[in-house]
Every structure is written in C-alpha cells, then in structure tokens.
Amino acid sequence: MVMFFVRRLLTSSLVVLVSTFVMYVLVSIAIDPLADLRTSTAQNKEQLIEQRRQLLQLDESVFHRYFDWLGGAAGCVVGQCDLGSNWQTNQQVSDLLSGAILTTLQLVSLATVLAILIGVFVGIVSALRQYSGFDYSITFVSFLLYSLPTFWVAVLLKQFLAIGFNDFLADPSIAWWFYVVCVLLAGVTLMAALGGTATNRLRNFAIAGGATLAVLLYVELTDFISNPTLGIVGVAVLSIGAALCVTILSTGLGDRRSLYAALTVAGLGIALYQPMRFFWYYAGASWPIVIGMGLLAVVVGGLVGFLWGGPDRSTVVRTAALTALPVAFLLFIDRLFSTWDVYVNHVRIGGRPISTSGRRTPNFDGNFWMQTLDLFGHLLLPTLTLTLISFAAYTRYARASTLEVLNQDYIRTARAKGLTERTVIMRHAFRNALIPLASIVPVDIITLIGGAVITERIFGWRGMGFLFVDSLGKNVIDPIMAYLLVVAILAVVANFVADLVYAVLDPRIRVNA
C-alpha cells in the first residue's frame, strides 16, 4: 500500500513537472506580450517596449524564464507560493486563482450534482425499459443534448428563458396550447417510463396527465407566477407525496412501520409550517443556518424512525431520515417563494428576475431570501446549460452499467428466489450499477474546478475557465501557467482518488504495489 502511494506520488509529480514545462514553452510561443505596442503610435513607444522587455525578461531565453517561474512555483511545496503576477494589472496570481476557483465552484457545483442525479436516474429507468420507445427516446434526446454546442444552447436559453420569460412575467397568461402540450408530454413520459399492460399504460397516462392539468390549473387560478406560494396545503400534499415516494423506493409500501415513520415526518413538517416562519423572522437566515436546519431535519427524521423502531429498525430510520430532506426542502422553498413578489418588484430588478449574465445584480441589497433569489436568478441559465449538456453522458454510463448488472447471474438468482422486483432493482442491481460510475464521477467533479470555459465566458462569470482564456487573449503567461498547474495537479489527484474509491467499493480489486 505504502509503495503504491510512493510510486504514484513520484510518477504524478513527474507528469506535472513535464507538462508544466511543455505548456510553458508552448504558451510562450503562442503569445506576444508586445502585441498591443506593435501597432501603437505613442510617442514614447520605444521606451514602453524597452520597459516591457525588461519587466518580462523577454531578452532571456524561454528556458531561463521557465526555471524562474518554476523556482517561484516550487515554493508552494514549502508554503511560500510565488506563482508570479499579472503584469498588466499587478495582481498576484495566487489572489486571482482563489477568486476564480470560488466563482467556478459556485457555478458548477449545482449543475454537477443535478447532472449526476438526473442522469443516473434517467439512465437506470431507461435500462429497465430497454429497447422500448422510452429507451429509444431517451437515447435520442441524450445524444442530441450531448452534441449541442454550449454557446448556442446558452444563447437560446437567454433568449427564451430569460428575455422571453421576463417579458412574459409582465403579462402572465398561459396559452391554451401550452396546457395541451404539457399534459400530453407528462402523460406520455410517465406512461412510457412505467410501461406495463395496455390498461396500466392508460391508467398511468390518465394519472400523470390529470396531475399535470391540476398543477397547471392551480398555477393559473392562484396567480402562482406573479405570486408563487405553496401554502400549508401545498406543503402538506407534496410532503405526503414525498413520504410515499421515499418509502416506495426505500422499503416498499408493505413495510408499515417505515410508511408510518415517513408519514410522521411529513406531518411534523406540516406542523412546523407556521413555527418555521417565526423561526426565520426571529433567528434570521444565512446559509450556515439553512444547512444546519437541513441536517437537523435529517437527525430528527432519523429519531422519528428510531421511535417507530420494530425489528428492522435501521431501514425505518433510513426511510424517515431520507423523507426529512425533501420535507425540509419544501419548507425552505415555500419561505423563499413568499419573498418572490418583493424580489421581482425590487427597484434594482424591475420585474426581470432571470438574468443573462453575471453572478449577482449590481448594487442589489436585500435580506438572505432576496439574495438567494438573486443568486438563483443568475445561476438558473448557466446551471441549465451545464446540466443539459453533461447529464447526457451520465445517462449513457448509468444505462450501460445497469444493463450489464441486470444480465448477471445473481440478479437471476435473486428473482428466482422470489424477491420483489423493487428489492432486486434497488438492492441488488442499483448499488452494483453505481460502481463503474465511481471511477468517473470523482474525475468529473475535480476536473470541473478547471472551469467551464465557454459557459463562464458567455454568462460573464470570471472563474477558472475565464481566467485561462482571458489571460491567453491578453498575452499574460503567469495566470495561464497557474491555471495549467492547478488543472494538471487536479487531474492527477482525480485519477488517484478514482482508483482508491474503486478499490474500496469493489472488493475484487485490490490496491497493490
């Protein structure tokens, strides 16, 4: 094990070192730091050029400059980083990096989580309905999304979801055809996903279509778009729905104790509807508090499950704890919704909540709820862009690995011994289908810090990708090198982590020197 670590560390360092050298030389060839002065007619041009040559040591060889840079960068090992500076603005590269990494993380984290969750879910469902119309449709859609160019999707989303939606908000009325399309789409999707006999399909179509119609009518009748609110009734209905769903997936409705525990959690959430309003008013809100409350909810949910107990205590606790999350989330969303009206009509927002650019509305000042809505208004489009494009890949991975697992002998054995389909899928197939993903997800997550170059630029987020492209365009080498260094190190680390995770998850594989 130790040998494995040492060997990986040595080879990894070598890879990073060589790649920085190659990149330094390539970037030096590619950029021309004197570009802006060459076509200048400034009277003191000669002096300016001389100053810059001196500043950037352009008269020295590129190797000299590389080792100069390496000397500073090597200081990072002993905690004395000198990654150089942006000579145009005199900013330290380390400052630039820390800001850029934070921006990038804010931009990509939500999109990554969503892409993984939705992608895996859709992929598994698609695998379960292999070679059905649903499967083919998903395959078609995922390849379509996969091949869409980011810049194009981004521009379309801005046009329709931001500009179009904001215009729509000024005079919100839903056209009749929108109802028809939504109802049909929801009905057909659910029908195809659940499959079954013709009667079943018809029933599912009716249920899904009817539910959608009900939601749309609710939206229309309660003026939900201008003044969205779930209300205690909405929270109640959705909480109970969440309790049922979680129970079905976790233990099946047959496990009465789990079902009751989940429903108790939902009831608790409904009971806390008003008290939570007072809580937010008096305690104030901030991200630590919100996340803390979420965790507390999970703990309380677990406790409820523990009290319901029974012979299978751990599954009951799990079900109840898992139910607590969506219930708490509903309460959070409902509180957020109640600020929507104030936010949209805020002087700085002027009735246009969905933004096409930037991280926040300039000079916007408000409480936590308004700031959060502002953040979501700015995150919506980039998140959607990134999710649409990367979820397709996860769908394909999840589908392939689920199909492989479903064809294994132990699945047939499980079915043969009479286990319910739910148990076979959720307990035997699902977990094992995730193993191959374990080697992809860490690499994806860590390399995301490298930034989403195009998305960041189009949406005006100055993250890592932006830093890289911008510095390249402005002929500044130090930030480019810092970017490449970070990305190179992360790539190496990501692969290492993936290997370790795989070894931990799959006992057939051993980490061996």
Added chain:
Amino acid sequence: MRLRGFTVAAIAVTMALTACSAPEDESEERAREDSDRAAAGEAPDAITIGWNQPYYSYNDDTSDGNATANSIINYMLRGNLFYYDENQALVRDESLGTFEKTSDDPLTVEYTVADDAAWSDGTPIDATDLLLQFVGTSGNLNTIDASDDVGNLGGEVYFNSSSPGLPLVTELPELSNDNKTLTLVYSEPFADWEVALDFGVPAHVTAMKALGIDDPQAAKDALVDAVQSNDKAALSSLAEFWNTGYDFTALPDDELLHLSSGAYELTDYVEGEYLTLTANPDYTGELPASINEVTVTYSDDPLAQVQQLQNGELDLFGPQATTDVLEALEAVDQAEVDTGVEGTYEHVDLVMDNGGPFDPATYGGDAETARQVRQAFLTAYPRQDIVDTLIKPINPDAEVRNSFLVTPGSPSYEAVSEASGMEEAYGDGDSEAAAQILAEAGVEGPIDVRFLIPADNQRRSDQFDIVQPKLADAGFNLIADRRGTWGEDLGSGTYDAVSFGWQSTSTAVTESQATFYTGGLNNLIGYSNPEVDDLFDELAVTTDEGEQEDIQGQIDAILTEDAIGSTVFQFPSVEAYNKNVIGNVTSAPLNPTIFYGYWNWTGPETE
C-alpha cells in the same frame, strides 16, 4: 399509540398557529416601499454601462496602469484641465484650474489651480499635485532607466511612466508662494505643450502613504522638500507607491486610495463584476453628473451584451464593431444604435528597403522607377471598394481617409487632406491608370508582391480578396502570406506590402513623427526623405496651430508624392443604448469613447 397522540397534538398546534402569521421581514418591507415609490415615478436615476475589461488602477499614468479600462473610470472620478470632444477638438475644463503659455522663448507654461478646488476628503488641490504628476510622468528624477519590479525599487528612484514632452523641462518647475501656481520652462519648444501635463493622483495621499505621515499638509510639504532636495530615499518610496499603491481590483477599505475631484465618486467595486459611481455632492465644476448613479458591469462577449441590453441589465455599451453585433442589435426594439469612428486607422504600407518590387535597389538604384511602381500599386488599390464593402455596412457614413497625419472629423482634417492630394492621386482604385503608369516606368509585369495578412483577422482577409483582382488587372501578382505572428514580423522586410491599423490615442501633432521620420520606430518601410525629416523637426517646435496645420499639409503632400503607401479607413465604432433609459449619448472617437459627455446624458423622465 404514543406517537399517534403526538401527531394529533402537532396538527392541533399548527391549526392554532395558522391563524396568526409571522410579521414581514424589515428589509422586505423596505424593498416593497422602494418599489412602490418607483412605481409612482420617483425612481432614482441610475444607468448601467457595459465594458469589457475591469478597472485595476486609480493611477493611469504609469506604464502598467495606462489602459482604457482605467482611464474611463478615472475620467469620471477626477477633474482634468482639458479633454477631447466628439470632434477630437481639445477643450479646456477650467473647474479645477487653468494654464496658459506665458512665453515662447523659452516656452513657458503657467498652471494655476482654482482656489476652491479640493479632493473629496477635503484636502485642497494645489500645485503640489501637479508637481507630483510632473515628477512622475517626466521621469526627470529617475535614477535608473527601467526596473523589473516597479513596486520594490531597492532605494533607486523609478517612476514607471513616460512622456514625450516633459523631459524637455530640464529645470524643476517653480511653485508660487501660495502653492497654487506651477510654472514649466521648456528647454526647447514643444508643439504639444497643451496636453503635456494634467492632474493625476493626489499628492497628499501619495506622500502620506509612501512616507508614513498622517497630516495631509505636512505630507505635501515633505513631498515638495523631497523633490527640491532630490532626497533619493524619500523619492524612491514615493515612486514605489506611485507605481503600484493605487492598484486595486475591488473596492479598497481605505477611501484615500480613490479620492474624487470630479463629478463622480467610486462607491462600490466588486472584483470582476461591477463598479458603481455615484454623483459627487461636493462637485461644483463645469461638468457635473447628470445621472446620479452609473454602474459599469464587465463582460467581454459583445453578443452577450446585446442580450443583456434586451433583458434590461445594461443600458449603454460600445462593442467591437462587427456586422454580427449590429444585426443582433437591430432585432432589439429598445436599442438605439449609433455608429462612428474610432482612433485606429487602417493603412497600407509598401516596403522599400527589402530588395522587393518597391525597393529602388531592385531597379539598380533607380528611385524614380521604384516610386512609379509604388504609385501604380496605390493607384490600383481599391480604397473605395474596401470601404463600401467592409465598412459601410457597419458605419454608413464611412469615408476613405485621405491624410497620413490627421484624423477625419478633426478640425484640421479638411485643410490637410486637401493639401495632401491623396484623393486625386489614389482616389478609388483605377487599374487601367495603374497599368499605364507601369508602362511609363518601363517595368514588365506581372510583378510579384508578397502581401502580409494577419491570420487572426477576418476583415484583413476580406480586404485582400477585394484588392487582389484589382491589382492583378494592373499587373501586380499579389501573393497572400497569412501569418499568426504578423505583429512580431512587422518591419522585418520579409514582406512587400501589408495593411494594418495604427492606433492613435491623442491628437498630438508629433504622434506620427515616428512613422515617417528616417529611422523612426514605426517607420517599418525604410522610408527616408530629408525634407520630411526637416518638416517634422519644424513641426515639433511649432506651437501655433495654424502653422502646424500648414506644415502637416506639406508633409502629407510629400508622402503622397513619394507613394510610400496610403491610408484607407478609420475603424468603425458602434455604441448601443436603451433609448427608454438614457438619451443624448455622444461618444468620442478617442478615450473615453462612450463615457464622453456624461454631463449631457438624460434620464428617462427628462425626455
């Protein structure tokens, strides 16, 4: 059973609580009141301007800080002695002070600071501020020529800046007793004396920070002492702070680092996102803010900015002028689009010292033949076609530029272009006339010409496609030479002709000297004509505007006669704004472009 009871109790409590709802949050209430007021028509006037590069230095007189990103903001923050208007004429702003030439021999200029001029921290503005600016930009007290770490000079003095005229003021400027007047005495005449010196960063802040003095007046006295006694240690500290102390990329805690003496104050700056300027309540000068709050947001994707404008996130921006952006803007109802010209101008260079077709050496040293070949080339060069095809779709008023030295639209353009004769000589690309000139010169075609094309620039490729067939008719065989490294290769003699843009940042008459003077830095074609050199020498010491114009016309005529190349067009510029939010926008070709004339802007309610 126990739990069931608990559930019932919980539901009962809920029912009880539903009756009374939680009070509304204070800041939500405030926001609601604000928006009610706005709905009643009492909206505070505020606009948002889009720009590509974020601000990074309050001192835009250093070589590092000298960027448009900084000067546009500093233009709003600090009062100046003069500015260029939309016609590139120099206009004096006497809010903070005045200056006048008091003698021609030696050239003496006296700067007088207004009595009530003050920085936004209350410290009076006086001649010390001008003295620091002089010391900083002239470099006369520098002890070293260059430094690779301008914020850490190791005891040497190095103000990281340069100025074409101020080094000619070899004596230290004199300060009057009341410290309101500063007098510059030039050791030789200097044509652009009017634009040589202006206000810069505050002297008291520089001295307070660099020398560790708390009292503003004491700090200024120390600065004057250090300059007058040439105190190397103190000057070194001052230089270090002057070079880098004013650099910031987010709003600094210390207000002294961004004092205002102009119409606006810097009130917020979030790194890489936006910067907010608010009208300076203490400003009493000639150019007051007309819009109370100006926010600059940063994005460098022009098409994204178009959508921002459409979505109400942006009210004014000046994107790089391309037909894509214009088309996108046309689709936006509320967008008003103005087109105009930029400071940069496209021209064609013919190299005459590389043994190529334009070099007399090729014809056995026969300068006249080489001149005729160049003349033929330029006669066939379809300048009007280029403008019509590539520039007019962006700027319908675009014209061919007919002067080497003077920009169209500037006050002296008409006279100088007239004298130049470029219009008659190479009007609109006449291949037949060109072929005739070649025949007269006795040169057999086709003549191979290596034409350097920047590989990264579509417009220059398009230009080549227009030019090539026309010149082929005249007897020139243009060979396209596309290079990514074209900038580095300029002046290398590895090409015979090139078309690219010269950027001009001021209307200083001496600006083009380096392009046409024998051995000048921008003289990339090996041109040498003693007559032109003499005229430039004369121009540099001529301070009368009428005479300047006359000399410029003479130079222009000789350059045309010598057929060294020709000018083609002024780069087009575009400014777009939301006409429902802002009106009366007139941008200037030179810095500060769209920010020019902020005092004329009108808000929505005054329309």
